Amino acid sequence: MYRILTLGVAAIPSDTSRIYIVKQAMEDYGIDLLVCRNPENVLFLSGYWPLTGWSLILIPLDGDPVLIIPRSEIDYVEDSWVKNVYTYEAERLEYTWNPYRFIMEILEEIGLPRGIRVGCELGMETIATGTIAGEASYACTPTFDLLRKVFKAILVDATPLLSKLRMVKSNLEVEKVRLASKIASIAIEKLIEAVKEGLRESELAALAEYIVYSEGIGFEGRVKRARGFAFIMSGINTSRAWYPFNISTNRRILRGDPILIEFNVCVDGYWIDITRTWILGRPTDEQEDIFNTLVEAQESVYRSENPGLRACDVDDIARSIVRARGYDRFFPHRLGHGVGLRLHEEPIIHPLSTTLIEKNMIHTVEPGIYTDRYGLRLEDVVLILEKGVENLFPRYKFLSLSE
């Protein structure tokens, strides 16, 4: 017999409509029971962000959701709107590590119907990293086999359903992304103060991450876990700063160098992803022209994007500006991607993506122009409103950093 905690929901910031929407989608996809383990999906479906990746959320089409979590994470489940929580201990001195045994026993005890269609994370191959940032755990064959066995289930890939639902953020989620954005902007401001000739790329990147960790936790009394990942590329290294190549080296920054920061900040499971590029000293005419092109491409999106457009239309709004300025062959990547529960999620803002833009989507707007000598990119994040968009990272943009 496992202990069930029945938590009082009154005190919990709840996203009550979420479960309703999820169940509707499950019906559309022919799923009787949704079982997720990847932390970002557990967070999406329960409001609780697992620490270690060994928690399961179960959403039966008929019935209340259930969480199964390691006992050590009990303090963190308070953030959830799920009332029924089972806990287990995967390892003790009396037995070696085996979470499956306990998860299996708990699933047996819950006693859901057999012979059902269970939706799970079959098709996922990328996850956001979590609190124990050096190691990430995810659902793979052992978990899928366990679900098959316990429920005598036909497994269905729930990834398309989850990707689709995750695209549209709740107000609670938007607030979390705003917090990540605020912390990122504090770090960027301090970084601008700190940049000087002779500093290494890695020193600057490390500073950005330092600020997020040291100031993010406890921020406004609302943040439990915060972490930043920063990559600084300078000089010639910026010429290959296109997705998915991000790395900081020990190159020292010189006067006249372009300095590009790719900056990912996570606050309690919610992400923001931004890029700034500066020139240390006076930009060349070409650099200024490229920078102004990027700003104009972004501004054009802010003015013209609306719910109902296709993602490819949004890409084209920016790309046509870059094309008109003659730089289109130096802008080799998509304009952006969704962000929130992971650094990169749907919708993809690509010339061939026909996904319709909807209210409460959040995506990056990141035009970049890369010559063989240097590259410049600006990346901001927009929230789609009823009409128009809001830039969630509204920091003043400029190119030249004086020493």
Place this chain on the structure above:
Amino acid sequence: MYRILTLGVAAIPSDTSRIYIVKQAMEDYGIDLLVCRNPENVLFLSGYWPLTGWSLILIPLDGDPVLIIPRSEIDYVEDSWVKNVYTYEAERLEYTWNPYRFIMEILEEIGLPRGIRVGCELGMETIATGTIAGEASYACTPTFDLLRKVFKAILVDATPLLSKLRMVKSNLEVEKVRLASKIASIAIEKLIEAVKEGLRESELAALAEYIVYSEGIGFEGRVKRARGFAFIMSGINTSRAWYPFNISTNRRILRGDPILIEFNVCVDGYWIDITRTWILGRPTDEQEDIFNTLVEAQESVYRSENPGLRACDVDDIARSIVRARGYDRFFPHRLGHGVGLRLHEEPIIHPLSTTLIEKNMIHTVEPGIYTDRYGLRLEDVVLILEKGVENLFPRYKFLSLSE
């Protein structure tokens, strides 16, 4: 037709015997072709540490190994002893993201036999995070289905084979872990200087990570990528600093507090995992007694561990010291775990683990004693020698930090 790069191996630090050992194990396990995608396994099998997690290593029982990698990672494959490298671009403006299509085409082109037994990462559910530390990619059903389809294969879980082989490190691997250890020790020394009353847990943790990133990259001219993950727990928070609970809060450190750092450092794909506990000011008699017990438990392992012992015997060497001092009921977790290609890997040093200790294994030795008021833990890492062990993190241990 995909471009194959045939790299000159002469200039590459090679682990030539590795492929031979792997093929022997494949024969034992009845595997005709080993295909891995999780970065730590690609590193183990090829010497190249992927940036994004979308690279495959193929090792046919009869034939030379092959790498399939995103074109953007071409500079990093230079570290590999694998000569045949295929590259692909998963996304361009002319098509949306689809790595599977290209991987499939390359696999077809390589033209290995069909109807074979393919070993892959079916049973893995935890990976080390990589360079793009905020996001991790791994092999799951889409990759497995692709292998089934291309090779008309029976898939075999290669995780037990890989776990077993990974336990015993090559000399090249030991050198990488030594580098991680050196960088970690620099950070620990600076941290000791920095600790003072009033600092937040998160500030200290952020500082430790800052030092690894800013000083690790380029270290001794040998390190390309370095990253640290630090968690600081202080005062009452140390009482729950047992595995797997690691988190820094914004609690300010007070005089008399125990301060525990759980510190994970990764250098070019190789990890070290250490813990230190200090008291800011003068320890109580009980704290001193607990600390001395931990030191004695560790020293006892350093004196007595040898190849040929079972892991449970090693656990018992330390635990019997803790028991003799009357603290055994406050030491609730295993003594240690393997470390190297991931933070936690085999062998597990647990009272019930019968794995035989072998030369060139690397594992942690981390006795911890947790009362309901505070917890102390020391975690070091040993390399098993022909006879005896070497402590890879030989920093002087002391309890009291003066302000």
